Amino acid sequence: MTILHKLTLLAAAVMLALPAAQAQEGDDELRGRGPGGGADFSTAPRVDVHKPVQLIPLYMRDPRIHGLQPFQELVDKTPEGGVLKVPAGHYSGPVHLKKRMVIEAAGDGEVVIDGGDKGTVFVLETNEATLRNLTITGSGESHDSDDACLNVRGHGNLMEGLNIADCLFGVDLKQADHNILRNSKVRSKDFELGVRGDGIRLWYSHDNLIENNLITDTRDMVAWYSHRNVYRGNEGRRSRYSIHFMFANDNIVEYNRFYDNAVGVYFMYMEGGGARGNIISHATGATGMGLGFKESSDIFLEDNEIIYCAIGVGSDLSPFQPDTTIRFKNNRFAYNGVAVYLTSELGGNEMYGNVFEGNLTDVFQAGRGRGEGPKNKWAGNYFDTYQGFDRNEDGYGDTPHEEYAYADRIWMEIPNARFFKTSPVLELLDFLERLAPFSTPDLQAKDDKPLYRKPERRTPGSAS
Structure with missing residues (x-):
């Protein structure tokens, strides 16, 4: 490279750096200029982010559920505002509920809705519906698509007496307000702790009541950007x-x-x-x-x-x-x-x-x-x-x-020493420190x- 080329490159670098240097020198004057420079984001409304429902069709799910009666057929036959009393038995998912109605088990027998280990099993995308005494099981395993047993996207719904089992995510509320989930059981898939899904998740969901549920062997129960919810009388284990x-x-x-x-x-x-x-x-x-x-x-x-x-x-x-x-x-x-x-x-x-x-x-x-x-x-x-x-x-x-803090300062200041926190040596040192301090505690x-x-x-x- 010739001397001329080197000088040219040096001059270009100086010219590129000059605006940044000038901006730093006049930062107070320049602050607020340019696109969005003076925007006040503290009162800006939140953009309504909505992830569309994507249900994997029945034929793409595990063949073990292909011979079962599709639960969606029963839902489609029930009119708006009606009551669907489901006879005991095994049914296949997926289910997409988009109208107000009551769905409940007809008697003492178990009503099982099986998702065939693929995708989400049941999507509740309506307001003021009721789900009662149902077993929902067999979600997929994808965290990218938030595979869940029950995905709630409406307001004012009542879900009680549910048995949510073998799920990645158990009950997933997305932008869903004033719902009630009570007297239900939620259990994740038999995975290592870090790769399980959340038992109950609230995302931008407000004023919900989570009451008297049993949540076991899931990852977390979480509430993100969700206000004024009440968690009452629940029991959680091994999460x-x-x-x-x-x-x-x-x-x-x-x-x-x-x-x-x-x-x-x-x-x-x-x-x-x-x-x-x-x-x-x-x-x-x-x-x-x-x-x-x-x-x-x-x-x-x-x-x-x-x-x-x-x-x-x-x-x-x-x-x-x-x-x-x-x-x-x-x-x-x-x-x-x-x-x-x-x-x-x-x-x-x-x-x-x-x-x-x-x-x-x-x-x-x-x-x-x-x-x-x-x-x-x-x-x-x-x-x-x-x-x-x-x-x-x-x-x-x-x-x-x-x-x-006497000798305790050793493990407080040196994390690696915490292994010896209750060892006889530190206990003896702590006793001597308290008896005749040789430093200021x-x-x-x-x-x-x-x-x-x-x-x-x-x-x-x-x-x-």
């Missing part, structure tokens, strides 16, 4: 997330029972709502967590039992919005690895009347704000590790309860008025 909220505001989780799931209830980018009267147990393993928070705000937690979890509460940058709180009241944290795990200490968490007993560690404060002292509010909580007295017998300790939490006696608790998990 990943019992319920995972994301950008979903003002949802209520009450009187549920979640056992042996990796995570109980996770609030991610959520504002408003909360959880009361739930039992969350045995969320164990490397990711085990009873209640989780990620940049969420203005949430209440009342009368919950968080027991036998690796982490009882895991909170990251929550509450996130200024001048908001996350309020823990009358909860029980028992026999957890770490009862309350704060990855940042920005304040706004309020702890009133909670019970801490049998935990390996009650409070763990890490990350941003550590070393500045506790900024959260602690009052009237019971700690089985409290070492004071109640000489005036008013029910509260005479001295504050203070949670310090970190204050994790301080309750100025701790309860002296463990309060009696009513049985959680029930509205009564």
